[in-house]
Amino acid sequence: FNLDITKPQDAKVFDPAGNELAGQVNREDQRLVIALIEPINSPGDYLVSFVVNGIDGDLTEESFTFAWQEGAAEPKGLMLTEPIGLDPLNYVLLLVAAAIAAFLVHRFMVARREQRAAQLAYQEE
Structure with missing residues (x-):
């Protein structure tokens, strides 16, 4: 997953049999953290699916798998976040739009002002 995200939406964990594991999804800034109600105790491959809003505004659904084996070391976690920010192109486009808006307001x-001056000159005649 290589797109900047603006808002994490939802995430789910599925066991090797395809059953969804009960858990609490917590949204922490740019992260989704799933706190499972019951600990994982069946060896096999687990699926994690998540939905986020990309910086382009589109909803994006992604997933990944991990394997759990009895006696394996405790996982450290997986960081899937990207910093929020404007890339240089978006920044330049924003500045151009602001300049155009300022020019239009000025014009x-x-x-x-010219119309009012013309009206006053016409009324004085």
Whole structure:
């Protein structure tokens, strides 16, 4: 998964038989943490699926698997987050849009001032 995310949505864990494991999904800034109600005790491959909002606004669904074997070392966790931020292209586009908006407001104000001046000149005649 290589897209910046803006908002984690949901995550689920499935056992080797395909049953969803009960757990509490906690959203912590850019992270989804799943606290399982019962500890994992059946060896095999487990599936984790998650849904996030990408920085482009689209919902993205991803998944990964991990294997659990009895007597294996305690997992350290998996960090799947990307920092929030504007890439240089988005930053430049934002600045260009702001400059265009400022120019349009300026032109509107100048045209309005000229129209009022013309109306006053017409009324004085």
